[in-house]
Every structure is written in structure tokens, then in C-alpha cells.
Amino acid sequence: MPKVNLEQKLSAFNEHWSPKVVASFNGHDVMVVKVKGEFVWHAHPDTDDFFLVLKGRLTIQLRDGDVHLGPGELYVVPKGVEHRPMAEEEAHLLLIEPFGTPNTGDDATAATKVAV
Amino acid sequence: MPKVNLEQKLSAFNEHWSPKVVASFNGHDVMVVKVKGEFVWHAHPDTDDFFLVLKGRLTIQLRDGDVHLGPGELYVVPKGVEHRPMAEEEAHLLLIEPFGTPNTGDDATAATKVAV
Numbered sequence: 001m002p003k004v005n006l007e008q009k010l011s012a013f014n015e016h017w018s019p020k021v022v023a024s025f026n027g028h029d030v031m032v033v034k035v036k037g038e039f040v041w042h043a044h045p046d047t048d049d050f051f052l053v054l055k056g057r058l059t060i061q062l063r064d065g066d067v068h069l070g071p072g073e074l075y076v077v078p079k080g081v082e083h084r085p086m087a088e089e090e091a092h093l094l095l096i097e098p099f100g101t102p103n104t105g106d107d108a109t110a111a112t113k114v115a116v
Numbered sequence: 117m118p119k120v121n122l123e124q125k126l127s128a129f130n131e132h133w134s135p136k137v138v139a140s141f142n143g144h145d146v147m148v149v150k151v152k153g154e155f156v157w158h159a160h161p162d163t164d165d166f167f168l169v170l171k172g173r174l175t176i177q178l179r180d181g182d183v184h185l186g187p188g189e190l191y192v193v194p195k196g197v198e199h200r201p202m203a204e205e206e207a208h209l210l211l212i213e214p215f216g217t218p219n220t221g222d223d224a225t226a227a228t229k230v231a232v
Contacts (some may be wrong), residue, residue, distance in 0.1 A: 001191070001192060001194075003183050003184075003185055003189050003190070003191045004189060004190045004191065005188065005189050006188045006189070006190065007188050022190075023190060023191075023192050024164075024192065025164050025166050025192050025212065026144070026163055026164050026195075026214070028142070030166075030190070030192070047142055048140075048141050048142050050141050050146075052210075054188070067119050068119075069119055072121065072122045072123050072170070073119050073120060073121050073122070074119070074120045074122065074138075074139060074146070075117070075119045075120065076117060076139050076140065076141050076146070078117075079142075094168075096141065096212075098142070
């Protein structure tokens with residue numbers, strides 16, 4: 001595989017909440033995503049959910065409190081735990097999920113993950 | 117789990133080639149490490165090897181060529197592929213490996229991974 005420059009990958013698209021696959025790792029998609037506004041409350045019953053903030057600020061709402069992340073901060077939402085990501089201003093994230101994981105926790109509403 | 121500030125975690129130690137666990141994700145250790153100089157040639161027969169450069173520059177030598185990474189660049193060494201990381205100046209990395217993976221590919225020579 002070629003090396004992956006995250007900033008370069010992020011410059012290739014503008015839409016929000018639409019993760020782009022940049023690498024594969026042990027059956028997981030490594031993805032970048034731009035987010036702004038509120039996502040939906042959801043949980044992933046079979047996988048933890050990895051968030052690393054590359055740029056901007058992200059709030060991960062949990063039923064028992066909020067987690068506030070800035071650049072260089074990461075959080076892993078344990079599998080089965082309901083959460084809602086939100087960002088007042090555009091934020092750029094690195095995400096890692098098993099192949100085929102729907103970003104909303106539900107295949108019917110999930111964004112299609114494409115490579116970039 | 118609390119959120120993880122990578123810079124803060126990296127400020128808590130100084131040794132090189134000694135990964136520190138900062139989070140767990142789907143059976144994997146998420147780790148930070150400071151590196152300088154040449155590591156050993158090795159391979160991991162059962163796992164891909166994830167490198168993200170947070171600071172500085174890293175070269176991953178492969179038998180068929182070198183990969184040069186700077187901040188915000190990542191590379192996944194596929195399982196079974198021989199490689200040798202090296203850094204002329206100190207570099208800071210995010211690593212992800214399954215629980216218990218020896219960093220040298222060999223339990224006999226591996227660094228002990230502790231949380232930080």
C-alpha cells in the first residue's frame with residue numbers, strides 16, 4: 001500500500017458525516033471524515049467505536065455525560081454504548097471500524113463508505 | 117473510559133521504543149511511543165502493524181523499499197511483512213496492535229507494554 005497523508009485525503013472531499021476509507025487494518029476500515037452539526041443517537045452492538053480528532057473540536061454525547069475532544073485527543077466508545085457525535089464547527093476525524101460497520105448503527109440509514 | 121490526550125500521554129515518559137498503552141479498541145492496544153534510531157528487522161505473522169506519525173519523521177524500511185512518513189501520515193505494514201522502523205531524530209507515533217503482540221515480533225525480545 002502507499003502511505004496515507006490524512007490532510008491530503010481530507011482535502012479530496014467536502015461532505016459531512018460521510019467517512020472515506022484510507023487504509024485497512026486487521027479487518028477494520030481506517031477512515032477520515034468531516035463532521036459538522038449533530039449526528040444521530042446510535043450504538044454499535046458488535047464493535048467499539050474509535051474517534052481521533054485531527055482538527056477542530058468534537059463532542060461525543062453519552063447518556064451519562066459529554067466527552068469534549070480537541071486535536072490530538074481520542075476516545076473509544078465501548079460497543080453497545082449509545083452516543084451522538086456533534087461539532088459546532090467543522091471538525092476532521094480519524095475513525096476505525098470493522099469492515100461493513102454502518103456509521104449510524106443501522107444498515108438502512110448508514111452512509112456508504114468509499115475509498116478516497 | 118476518560119478521553120485520551122496524546123500529547124499529555126507522551127509527556128509522561130522519555131524512553132524510546134517502549135510503547136505505552138493509552139486505550140483499548142476491539143481487542144487491540146492503542147499505544148503511543150517515542151522512537152529514535154533504528155529498531156530491529158521483524159515481522160508480525162498474525163497481525164497488521166499500524167503506524168501514525170504524530171510528531172517528527174519516521175522511515176519504515178521494507179525489503180522492497182522505504183516508506184517515509186511525517187506528521188499526519190500513516191502506514192499499515194501487512195501481517196507477515198518484514199520491516200524496520202527508524203528515525204534520525206526523535207519521533208512520536210500512535211500504534212495499534214492486538215493485545216499481547218510483541219513489538220519485536222518475538223516475545224523473548226519484546227518491550228513490556230504498560231499503560232501510561
